[in-house]
Amino acid sequence: MLLATFVLGSHVVRAADIPVTGPGKKLQAIDDALLGHLNRSRCTAATFALQINGRLEYSRGYGWLDLKKTRVTPADTPMRVASVSKPITAAAIHKLISAGKLSEATEILPLIKIDPPPEMDPRWREITVGDLLAHKGGWDIKQLGFDPMFNGPRAAKELNLDRAAKPVDMIRWMLTKPLQFNHGERSAYSNFGYCVLGRVIEQTARRPYIVYIQQEICRPAGIGPKGMWLGQSDPVKRNPREPEYNAECNVDIMDAHGGIVVNSPNLCKFLAKYWISGELRPAGAKGRVYTFFGSMPGTSAIVHQRKDGINFACAFNGRHGDASLDDLTAEINRAIDRIGK
Secondary structure (H helix, E strand, O other): OHHHHOOOOEEEEEEOOEEEEEEOOOOHHHHHHHHHHHHHHOOOEEEEEEEEOOEEEEEEEEEEOOOOOOOEOOOOOOEEOHHHHHHHHHHHHHHHHHOOOOOOOOEOHHHHOOOOOOOOOHHHHHOEHHHHHOOOOOOOHHHHOOOHHHOHHHHHHHOOOOOOOOHHHHHHHHOOOOOOOOOOOOOOOOHHHHHHHHHHHHHHHOOOHHHHHHHHHHHHHOOOOOOEEEOOOOHHHOOOOOOOOOOOOOHHHOOOOOOEEEOHHHHHHHHHHEOOOOOEOOOOOOOOOEEEEEEEOOEEEEEEEOOOOOEEEEEEOOOOOOOOHHHHHHHHHHHHHHHOO
């Protein structure tokens, strides 16, 4: 395969007046796909990484780190990845299950160690770890009318807090709200359910969520201790290597469902070690196709595992808007197919 002969080395090229940086022999079809999406989405920064047989074969940064467009984006720029945090959380849960510390049938209410309020919906007592993994916990934001994880100020007000709400506060708040369906009855995508899984990890592992991720998920995948962390809403507190995001979002309340910051090459390392479902991936395993998207104000991201074992990841400093992540994934796949011929 052509890609297997690549000699990595840094260089900078220009396409469509947008700077492109990073190692690997130039692949115009992939660059065109990313640059086109960058323009359509009105984002100003993007990264992309392609991995074959566990080896990083192509890594690119596109555009500018700052919104004034004065600093180019390095290929290893870390960015928020929104819901791409969920497969990482799922990997942590599966590891705890493999260690015998949890099972998918484990009921979550005793684990999170929060005293239930008198008005708690009694169906909370039946929700299991497996329900949360599969988005079957009982919350449906369409029926509820809002996404809890984007309503921190409301939670703080209703809980009479004199500070910003934290993830555990969101659970206390939602314990006062009715469920929309019985656990396991159906699936409804739930950011809140993965927030609860974050607390399950913390209580079971007796470590902060991100510490467990760094030690038990990143380290086996070859991702260094500073290769993945939680985002900060305050620009002053952010890692200076992150880009400026084209919209702000309260990420302080997010961790297990959407708060992780990581670069695209490290996402590929994760994809080589774990399936996007969260299950451990045997070395060199092929045959499955998984795609997962992340999207929130100031962020969009893709991770993809192909049937032939090729993995790729990309991230943007803005939401995709009218630029379809499905279309971009398909376009990148077509480009990879052509390269292999």
